[in-house]
Amino acid sequence: MTDAAPHTPLPRPGLGADRARMDEILRVDHAGEYAAVLIYRAQKAVFEGRNARGDIVRDLGEMQDQEAVHLARFERLLNERRVRPTAMTPLWRIAASALGAGTALIGEKAAHACTEAVESVIEKHYADQIAEIGDRDPALAAELKQFRDEELAHHDHAVEHGSRDAPAYRLLSGVIKAGCRAAIKISEKV
Numbered sequence: 001m002t003d004a005a006p007h008t009p010l011p012r013p014g015l016g017a018d019r020a021r022m023d024e025i026l027r028v029d030h031a032g033e034y035a036a037v038l039i040y041r042a043q044k045a046v047f048e049g050r051n052a053r054g055d056i057v058r059d060l061g062e063m064q065d066q067e068a069v070h071l072a073r074f075e076r077l078l079n080e081r082r083v084r085p086t087a088m089t090p091l092w093r094i095a096a097s098a099l100g101a102g103t104a105l106i107g108e109k110a111a112h113a114c115t116e117a118v119e120s121v122i123e124k125h126y127a128d129q130i131a132e133i134g135d136r137d138p139a140l141a142a143e144l145k146q147f148r149d150e151e152l153a154h155h156d157h158a159v160e161h162g163s164r165d166a167p168a169y170r171l172l173s174g175v176i177k178a179g180c181r182a183a184i185k186i187s188e189k190v
Contacts, residue, residue: 018136021132022081022083022133022136022137023081023083023084024188024189025129025132025133025188026074026077026078026081026083027078027083027084027085027086027187027188028086028125028184028187028188029070029074029126029129029144030071030074030075030077030078030085030086031085031086031088031089031092031183031187032122032125032183032184032187033067033070033071033074034071034089034092034093034096035092035095035096035183036064036067036070036071036096036118036122037064037067037068037071038092038093038096038097038100039096039097039099039100039114039118040060040061040063040064040067040100041064041097041100042096042097042098042099042100042101042104043060043100043101043103043104043111043114044057044060044061044064045101045104046100046101046104046105047060047104047108047111052108056108056111059157059161060111063115063154063157066150066154070147070150073143077140086186086187086190087190088183088186088187088190092183092187095179095183099114099176099179100114103172106166106167107166107167108161108162109161109162109163109165109166109167109169110166110167110172112157112158112159112161112162112163112166113158113163113164113166113169113172113173113176114172114176115154115155115157115158115163116155116158116159116163116164116173117172117173117174117176117177117180118176118177118180119151119152119154119155119158120155120177121177121180121181121184122148122151122180123148123151123152123155125184126144126145126147126148126151127148129141129144130144130145130148
């Protein structure tokens with residue numbers, strides 16, 4: 001039959017899987033950096049409103065600025081690679097702002113406990129991604145390594161400033177870590 005429609009191959013398992021996985025990586029990393037900016041912004045606003053010591057406000061501002069650089073990079077990557085952000089962005093905006101404000105209202109040590117918990121999850125998340133994409137996209141892996149190192153510096157700063165002395169530290173840390181892990185899984189797919 002010469003006038004038959006052209007043959008369209010059936011989708012094969014794995015076809016496009018690399019692209020889909022890179023889309024997930026960029027989507028979730030964008031969501032995480034977006035949330036980090038909002039957490040620090042909310043914490044900073046609470047401490048400014050309480051006329052807190054200038055060093056906590058300054059430190060939160062510096063960390064927020066670093067996260068904003070990460071966020072801007074992921075926004076560019078989403079646009080360049082035509083990847084949609086997570087549909088959960090409106091919910092993450094509320095959750096991140098509430099987490100930042102809530103921990104700051106508890107006090108400085110709780111704000112630091114929040115940073116420690118979030119950054120410990122993010123550090124592992126970035127390390128896993130670096131190992132996964134290192135050969136496929138060495139340039140992005142190098143950027144992720146730089147971002148991971150900066151996140152680790154935030155983690156270490158929080159520990160040095162008493163994160164583990166926060167009220168109900170273990171519970172607070174556990175809940176925040178569980179929330180971060182859930183947000184990562186959801187943001188990759190939705």
